[in-house]
Amino acid sequence: MKEKFARWDILFLQYLKRDWKKIIIWILGIGLFSAGFIPAFKELAKGDGLAGMYETMLNPAMISMVGPTPIDSAADYTLGAMYAHEMLLFCGLVSMIVSLLHVVGHTRKEEDLGLTELVRSFQIGRQANSLATMAETVLINVLLAVVISIVMMSFNADTITVEGSFLFGASVGAAGIIGAVLGLLFAQLMPNAHGATGISLGLVGLLYMGRAGTDASNADLSMINPMGWTYLTYPFTENNWMPLIFALIFSVIVIMIAFVFEGNRDMGAGYLPEKEGRAHAKRSLLSVQGLFVRLNRGAIIGWSIGFLVMGAAYGSIYGDMQTFLQSNEIMQQMFTQAEVSLEESFTSTIIMVMVVLVSILPIVIINKLFAEENRSHLSQIFSTKVSRTALYWTTVGLAIFAGVLGTLLSVAGLGGTALSFMESDTPMGMKDFFVSGFNLWPSVLFFTGLSALIIGWVPAAGKLVYIYLAYSFILNYFGGIVDFPDWFLKTAIQSWMPEMPVESFDLTVFITITAISVALMVLGYIGYKRRDMAEGV
Amino acid sequence: MTEVVKVEGVQKNFGKAKALSDVTFTIKAGEVVGFIGPNGSGKSTTIRILLGIIKRNAGNAEIFGKDVWKNSLEIHKRISYVPGDVNLWGSLTGGEIIDLFLKLHGGGNKERRDYLIERFELDPKKKAKSYSKGNRQKVGLIAALSVDSDLYIFDEPTSGLDPLMESIFQEEVERLKSAGKSILLSSHILSEVERLADKVVIIRQGEIVETGTLEEMRHLTRSTVEMEADGDVSAMADVAGVFGFEQDGNKATFSAEQQHLNEILLAAGKLDVKKFDSSPPTLEDLFMRHYEG
Numbered sequence: 112m113k114e115k116f117a118r119w120d121i122l123f124l125q126y127l128k129r130d131w132k133k134i135i136i137w138i139l140g141i142g143l144f145s146a147g148f149i150p151a152f153k154e155l156a157k158g159d160g161l162a163g164m165y166e167t168m169l170n171p172a173m174i175s176m177v178g179p180t181p182i183d184s185a186a187d188y189t190l191g192a193m194y195a196h197e198m199l200l201f202c203g204l205v206s207m208i209v210s211l212l213h214v215v216g217h218t219r220k221e222e223d224l225g226l227t228e229l230v231r232s233f234q235i236g237r238q239a240n241s242l243a244t245m246a247e248t249v250l251i252n253v254l255l256a257v258v259i260s261i262v263m264m265s266f267n268a269d270t271i272t273v274e275g276s277f278l279f280g281a282s283v284g285a286a287g288i289i290g291a292v293l294g295l296l297f298a299q300l301m302p303n304a305h306g307a308t309g310i311s312l313g314l315v316g317l318l319y320m321g322r323a324g325t326d327a328s329n330a331d332l333s334m335i336n337p338m339g340w341t342y343l344t345y346p347f348t349e350n351n352w353m354p355l356i357f358a359l360i361f362s363v364i365v366i367m368i369a370f371v372f373e374g375n376r377d378m379g380a381g382y383l384p385e386k387e388g389r390a391h392a393k394r395s396l397l398s399v400q401g402l403f404v405r406l407n408r409g410a411i412i413g414w415s416i417g418f419l420v421m422g423a424a425y426g427s428i429y430g431d432m433q434t435f436l437q438s439n440e441i442m443q444q445m446f447t448q449a450e451v452s453l454e455e456s457f458t459s460t461i462i463m464v465m466v467v468l469v470s471i472l473p474i475v476i477i478n479k480l481f482a483e484e485n486r487s488h489l490s491q492i493f494s495t496k497v498s499r500t501a502l503y504w505t506t507v508g509l510a511i512f513a514g515v516l517g518t519l520l521s522v523a524g525l526g527g528t529a530l531s532f533m534e535s536d537t538p539m540g541m542k543d544f545f546v547s548g549f550n551l552w553p554s555v556l557f558f559t560g561l562s563a564l565i566i567g568w569v570p571a572a573g574k575l576v577y578i579y580l581a582y583s584f585i586l587n588y589f590g591g592i593v594d595f596p597d598w599f600l601k602t603a604i605q606s607w608m609p610e611m612p613v614e615s616f617d618l619t620v621f622i623t624i625t626a627i628s629v630a631l632m633v634l635g636y637i638g639y640k641r642r643d644m645a646e647g648v
Numbered sequence: 649m650t651e652v653v654k655v656e657g658v659q660k661n662f663g664k665a666k667a668l669s670d671v672t673f674t675i676k677a678g679e680v681v682g683f684i685g686p687n688g689s690g691k692s693t694t695i696r697i698l699l700g701i702i703k704r705n706a707g708n709a710e711i712f713g714k715d716v717w718k719n720s721l722e723i724h725k726r727i728s729y730v731p732g733d734v735n736l737w738g739s740l741t742g743g744e745i746i747d748l749f750l751k752l753h754g755g756g757n758k759e760r761r762d763y764l765i766e767r768f769e770l771d772p773k774k775k776a777k778s779y780s781k782g783n784r785q786k787v788g789l790i791a792a793l794s795v796d797s798d799l800y801i802f803d804e805p806t807s808g809l810d811p812l813m814e815s816i817f818q819e820e821v822e823r824l825k826s827a828g829k830s831i832l833l834s835s836h837i838l839s840e841v842e843r844l845a846d847k848v849v850i851i852r853q854g855e856i857v858e859t860g861t862l863e864e865m866r867h868l869t870r871s872t873v874e875m876e877a878d879g880d881v882s883a884m885a886d887v888a889g890v891f892g893f894e895q896d897g898n899k900a901t902f903s904a905e906q907q908h909l910n911e912i913l914l915a916a917g918k919l920d921v922k923k924f925d926s927s928p929p930t931l932e933d934l935f936m937r938h939y940e941g
Contacts, residue, residue: 223777303777305738388741390772396744397751406737487735491788494699494729494801495753496721643702 115374117236122243126217130247137209138255145202145283146262149194153268156190164193175323176424177201178342179330181349191270191347199282203341204319206255206283207290210248211311214294217244220304222379231378238373241295245366248291256284275347278355285358286341290315292365299372302381337361399492399501403509406483407476411513414472418517421468422524425461429454429529454529454539458547459610461525466551467584467605469517470558473510474576477562480506481570487646503639507563507632514555522548539612547611553624554605560631567638570645650677651713652799652830653698658707660693660854667693668854671707675799675830675847680821682845683834684935690854691834692732695803698832699729711799725754728797732804732834734788736776742787743772749791761794767816781808793820800824800831806840818844838931850935858934865934870903871926873912879919887915 127134155164165188168180178200182188218241221227227240236242259280263271293311301307318338325332325339333339340354340361376382395401480502483489489502526544533539562576583603586595600606607624609617653675660668668690675681685691696702697709700720709716711723736745746765750756765772768786776784785808792800800821806814814837821844824831835841841848848865850858858865870891875881881900885893889908894901904912904926916924 305777387773388744388775390741390743392740392744392747392751396740397748399752402748405740409739487731487733488737490701490731490735491729491749491791492752493701494724494727495749496724497752498721641703644696646696646701 115236115238116242117239118234119236119239119242119246122230122235122239123246126243126247127250134251134254137213137251138258141202141206141209141283142255142258142262144205145198145279146259146266148198149190149263149266149268149271152190152194152197153266156193161185161188161190161193164188168193168196175327176427178322179326179333181345187348189270189347190268191272191275194271195275195279195342195346195348199279199344199346200338200342202283203286203338204315206252206287207293207315207338207341208312209290210252210287211290211294211315212308213251214244214248214291215298215304215307215311217247218295219298219301219307223304227378238370241370241373245291245295249288252284252287252291255287256280259283270347272347272350274350278344278350278352279346281355282341282344282346285355285362286338288362289337289340289358292362292369296365296369296372299369299376300382302383306381306383399497399505400509403480403505407479407509407513410472410475410479411516414475414513415516415520418465418469418521419524421465422521422526423528425465426525426528426530427532429457429533454533455543455612458525458529458539458544459613462522462544462547462551463587463605463610464584465521465525466518466548466555467580467587469514469521470555470580471577472513472517473555473559474562474580476510476513477506477559477566478573481566481573481645484570484644484646489644490646493644499640500636503563503567503636507559507635510559510562511556514552514559518548518552518555519545543612546616550611550616550621551605551608553621553628554608556628557604557624557631560628560635563635564631564638565635567635568642570642651675652677652679652711653681653832654708654710654713655694655698656708658694658697658709659705660690660697660702661705666854668697668704670855671851672856673849673859675832677830678825678828679847680825680831680833680845682841682848683832683851684836684838684841684848684931685851689851691851692803693854694851695729695801695832695834698801699727700724726798727801728753728792728795728799729801730785730788730792730803730805732807733781734784736779736784736787738775738777741773741775742770742779742783745776745787746772746791746794750794753791753795753797756795761790764790764793764820768813782810782813785809786813789817789820793824798829800829802832803834804836805833806835806837814840838935842931848931848934862931866928867906869929869934869937870905871928872901873904874901874923874925875899875916875921876923877916877919877921881919883919884912884915887912 162185165182165185168174168177177197180188180192180196182192182196221230221240230240231237256277257280260276263276263279264273290311293314294307297307297311297314298304301310315338318336322333322336322338325336330343333343334354334357337358340358343354344351372382396405492502522544525548526541529544530539530541558576558580561579562573565573565576583605586600586603587605604624608620609615651674653673655674656672658668658671659666671690671694673681683691683694693702697704698711698716700716700723703717712726714723716723736742740748743765746761750761768790770783770786770790774783776787779787785805789805792802802821806817809817818840821831821833825844831844833841833844842862845862847859847861849856875884876899878898881898882895884890884900884902885895887908888911889905890912891903891905892901
């Protein structure tokens with residue numbers, strides 16, 4: 112015991128010191144996100160809001176996204192019931208993923224980087240690092256649970272009870288601990304941190320989808336799913352603490368298994384064999400284009416699936432949209448404009464939101480070029496006849512392609528699902544969805560161009576584009592509720608374009624923004640040709 | 649002989665910091681030039697300028713008579729480069745990366761590649777993320793040595809390689825040398841430079857402080873003499889060209905200036921010499937002088 116965990120307490124304190132900023136952001140971020148929407152939900156609950164929301168939430172598509180509720184009549188659907196129903200699963204999921212990434216990052220990742228080797232050469236037990244990291248993560252989740260409970264109670268809202276608040280917080284914390292133990296387990300089984308992160312995130316995704324199926328058919332079956340042990344506590348309604356006891360037992364067992372696995376393996380080794388790769392490259396890899404497609408393949412596929420699912424998820428709402436909109440004043444204000452059908456109004460807003468999210472992928476791809484440069488991956492390529500022109504335009508081209516693909520998939524997902532969920536008497540067809548989506552496509556191109564410009568001149572500032580994107584997202588999302596002055600709205604690029612299908616297409620705007628975006632790319636190219644490559648700076 | 653690389657008064661600033669203040673040297677066709685200097689003296693910065701990765705602030709730099717910034721692509725067709733820290737894509741295998749580099753360079757030789765993979769004992773099927781530093785370095789070396797170039801630029805190429813692999817690398821460099829290729833070899837392994845280089849360029853704090861053949865450099869510096877004699881060796885202390893004289897009974901150690909060698913030998917001749925060892929300065933001696941400043 113002493114040999115294994117010696118002086119873990121020193122590491123533990125050291126880690127708290129090392130991570131204190133991250134811990135504060137973590138706890139406040141997830142804590143406020145989990146508890147802070149109560150006032151907004153209070154607004155939603157006014158009038159017939161609760162009943163309308165209850166109807167909407169009976170839609171199996173919604174249940175598969177946010178989980179079930181134990182309530183079986185609209186009258187019992189209180190603010191607390193609604194809040195737990197719509198928020199808890201998602202908050203738990205986020206908490207789970209953050210804890211998981213933290214644990215893998217500080218166990219297996221450090222092992223891969225050679226840090227563990229150094230630490231173990233001191234008078235530190237072989238497994239002290241894992242124990243210290245787990246202790247840190249558990250402590251963070253306990254604090255998170257307390258913060259969530261206190262913030263929730265501080266709103267003094269009806270039906271947000273003391274017990275329910277503590278249970279809600281504890282459920283989010285328990286989700287984090289489950290994520291942490293899964294991360295630790297796979298950190299032992301897989302040959303490296305990359306594999307451990309991938310497999311454990313994949314498992315979390317699988318558990319989420321698994322519970323989507325069982326929730327929609329028979330929620331009792333979700334009780335055999337570790338993810339079920341978080342949201343099936345039903346805070347503010349049934350206040351069932353049992354699932355948390357399952358979560359606790361599960362965590363203790365998994366953590367012990369993980370420690371046994373760690374104790375029996377060599378540092379740097381795993382249990383699952385590493386797949387042998389190719390001795391020679393496939394022809395498709397052997398070009399700048401091939402290389403960059405390969406480097407971005409994972410991101411493009413992952414995000415594409417995300418876009419499709421996102422579109423489908425929003426599309427599934429169309430069925431119950433009318434109930435939902437009619438019962439809710441704020442939402443009505445947001446979506447209803449004169450002489451326009453609800454579907455069309457809803458579509459224009461949703462497509463706006465989706466297209467903002469689609470813009471993330473091109474920014475990711477363009478920033479990847481700088482990340483590659485900065486990690487000195489391109490040193491040997493710079494010294495071949497491959498030109499900067501080729502590197503730049505390959506990346507920009509791929510980003511443009513990803514923007515088109517993302518727009519296409521999200522709109523197809525939205526339109527396809529919406530049309531199948533809606534009653535037959537809708538004025539909209541598939542073509543309307545595509546036209547509305549691609550009407551906003553120049554804004555995606557604009558973000559591509561903006562990223563390209565920055566990568567060409569001040570590459571270190573590449574991430575600033577995300578901030579502008581977040582800014583324009585918020586502006587567009589709340590622009591319908593709050594009365595902002597026009598010039599202010601126009602600081603978001605999407606606001607320049609007509610909101611189709613509500614408004615009609617404007618070719619001049621379409622062409623102008625496209626042209627500006629292309630100009631930004633060309634300007635970026637001029638900078639990229641001229642500047643010093645920044646290797647390891 | 650034509651000049652393959654010609655660097656004249658090159659300067660480079662990073663913001664306010666002066667990385668290179670005056671770098672001047674040449675590499676002639678078929679010449680192997682050792683490029684040495686302490687850490688942070690500007691070796692890699694110079695090489696990056698030569699490769700057109702960063703832009704110089706002043707001076708001239710040409711390879712094959714072409715400007716290294718404006719005509720970099722023309723130049724790159726005929727050069728190969730191995731950085732001191734080969735960073736690879738973790739998700740690709742070593743074999744895939746070598747093939748990619750060959751393709752992007754153009755004119756790779758498949759048999760040579762397979763031969764080198766075998767000689768360097770690299771497992772090409774492993775993902776690059778599982779490679780050690782030495783194995784990553786091998787990937788860079790195999791890719792560079794499998795293509796036919798006129799100028800090879802190696803920036804501390806053997807860092808992380810074991811002595812066996814290091815000697816394979818040296819054999820390969822000798823092969824290139826006998827094939828008349830030009831080589832710029834930046835290295836901290838001075839025995840390697842001593843063995844391979846025709847000419848040595850020493851850089852310190854962004855400035856070239858010494859260039860020339862090892863012979864020339866040795867000529868300019870003092871040899872170390874150890875002698876033992878029946879006569880009184882203290883007489884040697886006053887002879888012209890003797891420095892740092894130290895005596896231990898009838899043994900003496902001192903440095904001898906080359907141009908006074910005759911006087912020193914004449915003086916020693918009178919002392920009934922038992923033993924007289926003169927060793928030329930090693931590159932390490934030369935180098936230490938610059939390290940210590």
